[in-house]
Amino acid sequence: MRTDEEINAFASGLNHITIYTGALYSLDKRHLLGVLAHELGHLRHRDTIYLTITYAMDRLGQLILNLVIYLNFALNI
Secondary structure, three states, X not given: OEOOOOOOEEEEOOOEEEEEHHHHHHOXXXXXXXXXXXXXXXXXXXXXXXXXXXXXXXXXXXXXXXXXXXXXHHHOO
């Protein structure tokens, strides 16, 4: 649970769901269950793992690109 007035929730890691207190206090039971079911769907389909892998690959690509640009610049001075 996160103390925040915003109405939000998110799945993270392999089995964590964070729900904001704003959602707990603002949503009725039916909508709250819908939000939780939605987040459970992300965990069940391993969306968080794929997003983490995608993010890591993006960062690695950026690092390699920056190294190539830096080395190209450094070797041409």
